[in-house]
Amino acid sequence: MKSAHSTVGLYIHIPYCRKKCPYCAFYSVPIDTADPNRLIDAIFAELDSYDITEPVGTIYIGGGSPSCLPGDPLIEMADSLMSRYRNVSEFTMECNPAQADEATLRQLRAFGVNRLSIGAQSFNARELKTLGRIHSPRQIVEAVRIAKKGGFENIGLDLMFGIPGSSAKTWRHSLKSAAALKVQHLSVYSLTIEKLTPFARAVREGKLAVVDEAVERGMCKAARSLLRNAGFAQYEISNFAVPGFECQHNIRYWKNLPVVGIGPAAASWYQGKRTTNVADVAKYIKRIEAGRSAQSEAYIPSPEQIASESAVLGLRMTQGIDMPEYQKQTGFNLVRLFGDAIKKHSFHGLLECTVDDHCRLTEKGLSYADTVAQDFIL
Numbered sequence: 001m002k003s004a005h006s007t008v009g010l011y012i013h014i015p016y017c018r019k020k021c022p023y024c025a026f027y028s029v030p031i032d033t034a035d036p037n038r039l040i041d042a043i044f045a046e047l048d049s050y051d052i053t054e055p056v057g058t059i060y061i062g063g064g065s066p067s068c069l070p071g072d073p074l075i076e077m078a079d080s081l082m083s084r085y086r087n088v089s090e091f092t093m094e095c096n097p098a099q100a101d102e103a104t105l106r107q108l109r110a111f112g113v114n115r116l117s118i119g120a121q122s123f124n125a126r127e128l129k130t131l132g133r134i135h136s137p138r139q140i141v142e143a144v145r146i147a148k149k150g151g152f153e154n155i156g157l158d159l160m161f162g163i164p165g166s167s168a169k170t171w172r173h174s175l176k177s178a179a180a181l182k183v184q185h186l187s188v189y190s191l192t193i194e195k196l197t198p199f200a201r202a203v204r205e206g207k208l209a210v211v212d213e214a215v216e217r218g219m220c221k222a223a224r225s226l227l228r229n230a231g232f233a234q235y236e237i238s239n240f241a242v243p244g245f246e247c248q249h250n251i252r253y254w255k256n257l258p259v260v261g262i263g264p265a266a267a268s269w270y271q272g273k274r275t276t277n278v279a280d281v282a283k284y285i286k287r288i289e290a291g292r293s294a295q296s297e298a299y300i301p302s303p304e305q306i307a308s309e310s311a312v313l314g315l316r317m318t319q320g321i322d323m324p325e326y327q328k329q330t331g332f333n334l335v336r337l338f339g340d341a342i343k344k345h346s347f348h349g350l351l352e353c354t355v356d357d358h359c360r361l362t363e364k365g366l367s368y369a370d371t372v373a374q375d376f377i378l
C-alpha cells in the first residue's frame with residue numbers, strides 16, 4: 001500500500017437528501033427536484049478538469065445522503081471511479097439507515113466500495129424524531145445487518161450526543177446499542193446549534209432546550225469509557241475504531257494532506273491551493289456544462305497559515321502531532337512556533353510532548369480540545 005503522503009484523497013459530494021433535518025447547516029437539497037444523471041455527468045467532467053498526478057488512495061462519497069440516489073447511477077459511479085484509480089485502499093460511502101437497499105449495497109461492495117458510514121445518530125425513537133430524521137432505531141439495526149450480508153466488513157456509525165431531551169441514560173443506551181452491532185467504527189459528535197437553521201430559531205424562541213455544557217462533557221467522557229471497554233480505541237477527538245479500522249480518508253484531513261473535493265459545495269486542498277465549489281446544484285451543473293470552473297472561492301494559504309492549520313488539525317488526533325514529520329511538511333519547528341502555547345497547556349496538564357517526539361492532548365486535554373486549539377491559531 002502507498003503511504004498517505006504520496007497519494008491524494010478524493011471526496012465526492014452528493015448534495016441530495018430525502019428531507020432536510022432541522023439542525024443541519026450543510027448544503028443539501030431535496031432529491032425530488034434532482035436530475036441525478038446530470039449531476040453525475042458534471043461530477044465526472046469536473047474530475048476530468050483536474051490534473052491529478054498522484055495515485056488516488058482513498059475515495060469518500062458523502063452528502064447529503066448519497067444513498068438517496070437510485071441504485072444504478074451510484075453503482076455506475078463506483079465502477080467508473082474504480083476503473084480510473086487502481087490504488088484505492090479505502091472507498092467509503094455514506095448511507096442513511098432508511099435507504100439501505102440490499103441489492104444496491106451488494107453491488108456497490110462488488111464494485112469496490114469497501115467501507116460504509118451509516119448516519120445512525122441515536123437509538124432512541126424520540127430523539128430521532130426531535131432531530132427530524134427519517135429513520136427509526138430498528139432501521140439502523142436492519143441497515144447494519146443488510147450491509148454485513150452484502151459483504152461489508154468495515155462499517156461505521158455516526159452518533160450524536162447533546163440532543164434536546166436526551167439524558168445520560170439515553171446516551172448510554174445509544175452507545176451500547178451501537179457497540180452491540182459489532183461495527184468497526186464509531187463517530188461521536190455533539191449537536192451544534194448552527195445559525196440560520198430551524199433549530200437555532202426554536203432555541204431563540206425558547207421552544208427547544210439545549211443540553212448543558214457540563215452534561216455534554218459528561219456524555220463525552222461516558223462515550224470514551226464505554227467504547228474503550230467495548231474494544232474501540234479513540235484515535236481522534238470524535239472518532240473511535242477497532243484497531244486497524246481507522247478512517248484513512250478522514251485521517252488525511254487531520255494530517256492536512258491533499259484531498260480533491262468534487263461536486264457542489266465540495267472543498268479541495270490540492271497543489272497548495274484551498275478551493276470551495278459553488279453551493280448550488282443548478283449553478284454547479286451550469287458552470288461545468290459551460291466548461292467553466294465550479295469554484296466560488298480559492299486562495300493560497302501562507303506557510304504560517306498552513307503550519308497553524310496543521311497544528312490545530314493534528315492535535316485532534318490522539319497520537320498528536322509527529323513533530324519531525326510536522327517540520328518536514330510545514331518547514332516549521334512546532335516547539336519554536338508554538339512554545340508559549342505548549343508551555344501553558346502542559347503546565348495545566350492538557351498537553352504533553354512525549355519522548356517519541358509527539359505533541360498531544362492528555363486524557364484531560366481531550367475534554368478541552370477547543371480551548372487548547374485556540375492558542376495554535378496564528
Ligand code: SF4
Binds near residue numbers: 016028
Ligand atoms: S440527512 Fe444529513 S445532510 Fe441531509 S439534511 Fe439530514 S443531516 Fe443534513
